[in-house]
Amino acid sequence: MSTVLGKASYEAAIAATRDERMAWWRDARFGMFVHYGLYAQLGRNEWAQSLENFPVEEYAKLAETFAPKPGAPREWAKLAKAAGAKYMVLTTRHHEGFSLWDSKVNPFNSVNYGPHRDIVREFVDACREFDLKIGFYSSLMDWHHPDGWKCAYDNEARRRFLDYIEALNVELLTQYGHVDILWYDVSAPMESWEGWDSLVRNQHLREIQPHLIINDRSKLAEDFGTPEEHITAASRDWEACMTFNGISWGYVDEEQSKEYAYTAPRILKMLYTCTRGGGNLLLNIGPKPDGTVPKDAVGPLTAVGEWLSRNGEAAYGIHAKEDKYGWHGGGNGIASGTRSADGKTFYLWTWIWPHGGEMSLGGFRTAPKRVSILSTGKEIGFEHDGERIKLRGMPERCPDPSGVAVIKVEFDKEPEYRCFSRYPQLSGI
Ligand code: GLC
Numbered sequence: 001m002s003t004v005l006g007k008a009s010y011e012a013a014i015a016a017t018r019d020e021r022m023a024w025w026r027d028a029r030f031g032m033f034v035h036y037g038l039y040a041q042l043g044r045n046e047w048a049q050s051l052e053n054f055p056v057e058e059y060a061k062l063a064e065t066f067a068p069k070p071g072a073p074r075e076w077a078k079l080a081k082a083a084g085a086k087y088m089v090l091t092t093r094h095h096e097g098f099s100l101w102d103s104k105v106n107p108f109n110s111v112n113y114g115p116h117r118d119i120v121r122e123f124v125d126a127c128r129e130f131d132l133k134i135g136f137y138s139s140l141m142d143w144h145h146p147d148g149w150k151c152a153y154d155n156e157a158r159r160r161f162l163d164y165i166e167a168l169n170v171e172l173l174t175q176y177g178h179v180d181i182l183w184y185d186v187s188a189p190m191e192s193w194e195g196w197d198s199l200v201r202n203q204h205l206r207e208i209q210p211h212l213i214i215n216d217r218s219k220l221a222e223d224f225g226t227p228e229e230h231i232t233a234a235s236r237d238w239e240a241c242m243t244f245n246g247i248s249w250g251y252v253d254e255e256q257s258k259e260y261a262y263t264a265p266r267i268l269k270m271l272y273t274c275t276r277g278g279g280n281l282l283l284n285i286g287p288k289p290d291g292t293v294p295k296d297a298v299g300p301l302t303a304v305g306e307w308l309s310r311n312g313e314a315a316y317g318i319h320a321k322e323d324k325y326g327w328h329g330g331g332n333g334i335a336s337g338t339r340s341a342d343g344k345t346f347y348l349w350t351w352i353w354p355h356g357g358e359m360s361l362g363g364f365r366t367a368p369k370r371v372s373i374l375s376t377g378k379e380i381g382f383e384h385d386g387e388r389i390k391l392r393g394m395p396e397r398c399p400d401p402s403g404v405a406v407i408k409v410e411f412d413k414e415p416e417y418r419c420f421s422r423y424p425q426l427s428g429i
Contacts, residue, residue, distance in 0.1 A: 004200050007193075011221070014206070018223060021211050022237060024133065025181075025224075027317045028086035029275050030308070031135070032301075033241055033284035034076050035249035036119075037094045038062040041289045046250030049096050049143055056144055063098060066114030072291025073119060077126035079285070079293055083301035084308030086316075089135030089183050089282060090123045092172060094250075097144025101175070105167040108144055124176045135181030136172050140165060140196060140218065141188045152189035162197050166204065173208045183226075184217040193219035215239070224280075231270060233277025240274055241282040244297050251286040254294040261296035264303035265351070268404050271304070272349050275315045275338050307402045310375035314338055314347035314406045335359075335407075343414035347374065348407040350398065357394035364389050366415035373399050374406035387418065 005013060039046040041062050049059045073090075080088050093099045099109035101120035110119050120136070127134045142148035145164060150157035173179055182205065190196050198218035206212055214222040225238040229246070232238075243249055245260035262270070267283065274281040285297045308315065318338045334352040339345060348361070367384035371391060376399060381392035389409070399405050 004203055007199055007220075010199060010203060014223070017210075018237075022213055022223060025087070025213055025280065026237065026319055028133070029280050029315050029318065030083075030085050030271055031087040031089060031133075031239070031280060031282045032076070032080040032083065032085040033137075033249075033282045034088060034090045034123075035094070035251075035284055035286045036068075036072075036291065037091055037100070037250065038066055038096055038098050039094065040251040040287060040291075041065060043251050043253055043289070045248040045252065046091075046094055046096075046286075048250075059096065060108065060144065063108065063110075063113035066098075066110065067289070068110075068115050068117070068119060068291040071122075072287065073123040074126040074129070075291065075293060076285065076287065077123070077130045077132055079298060079301055080132055081130040082305045084305040084312065085132065085283075087133035087135055087180060088123070088127055089137050089181060090120065091137040091139075092120050093139055093142075093168065094137075095139050095141050095143050095186060097139075097142040097148070099168065101171070103168065103171055105164060105171065120172070120176065124179075133180040134176075134178070135183050136179055137183040137185060138169055138172065139185045141186040149189055152195075158190075158195075162201070165196075166201050169201070169205055170208065173205055173212070179209055179212065181213045181215070183215050187217060187219050191219070195219075227279075231273045231277070231279070231281075233273075233279060237279070238277075239280040239282050240270070241284065242270060243284050244286065244294075249284055249286055251288050251294065254288070254296055257294070258296035261294075262300055264300045264307065264402050265404050267300055267304050268307060268349070268402070269332075269351065271315055272336065272338065273332075275318050276320055276336070278320055303402055307400070307404065310400065311404075311406045314349060314374060314408075317341075318347075344411050346409040346411075346415075348409065350405045350407065353398035353403075353405065354394070357391075357396045359391050359394065361389040361391070361409065363387060363417050364409075364415050365418065366411055366413070368409045368411050368415070370408075370410045372408050372410075374408045375400055380407065 035046055039048055042048045099106045102111040102118045103109045124134055147157040147161035151161035196218055198220050215224055215226050216222050225234050225236055227240045231240040245257045247260055271281050285293055287293055319341045320339055335348050335350040337346050337348045365387050371380040371382045380394055383390045
């Protein structure tokens, strides 16, 4: 094993390879999270064991009745592909401590209990079949392991537990071939990278898979930030992880949760906000006890995928890092935009199609060369008047069946743009 670098040198070393390692991730913009484990059987949130103070032995009985139906991971991957997601992240072992793979270091696993199957293997095979990048969620906190809490105050327990955590992750990164993302979660009870020995462990793991992308939840900044249940842009790479209902990551009764479920336009709005801010959207599904995807997720996700097959150019591969120009008012207005990396193309996502098809784009001092509906390629007439592009002959109704269309505005060069140009007091100029 090579020498372990100090924190500053390690961070410089991974920063030097980041652009190359993360090129696909920055193009992807959209991934699917899957929270699946014993907790699906309770249907009361993946934190139920802790929230309801289950004795460990009582909770562990769920391992015997855990019964994923054959082909469940394939169903997830098929849906992810249909949704237009480019990668998936599976909870290989959530806080409950149950490994969904054939682990030698954790006998509490899905090969020894329940289905007697390696669910991670099935997941990996399904991702490869549908050409999706592979992400492994891996909890640091563990409610099943006897040292899971003791590690905070007993040094021997800490050593044992850290060896255990390392061994679990080594298994994940050696048993399944090429893995793209390691998605750590919850660093309780130690709460520091020193406590978790993250510097040493992450270097070991990167030696096994040098192209690996690691998130920021082992208390080191690593490759990307992970805003949870909110979409907040950052100057570094980031990925917003969102539940499907604002209630739970793990399965909860679908008849009730469907009232909270996101619709296709709401998902597109989230995807837009992430894309515009230079981030990714990792949208979760919480499969039912047998692994079936809740109905409330299937329809909207499929519609999002169909939308992306028509309009993906406005999201995939967009690397906007700054809010250079756009069309967005309070609540983002009726429409708002992303732009291509070279700044020459502006994609206006219309949340509400303008009544009667009448609309202008303010702030552009440069005339476009072409304006069209992205999904159909149909041109829209325009007139450039000072700092205003007046669109002419737009369809009366939204031309996209989802209710969200994209107007593509192309320029010969990066346009001169000044938002609020008529009202300088608003823009501070
Ligand atoms: C949290 C929760 C968890 C969920 C995760 C997803 O930290 O503990 O249940 O898996 O976030 O981001």
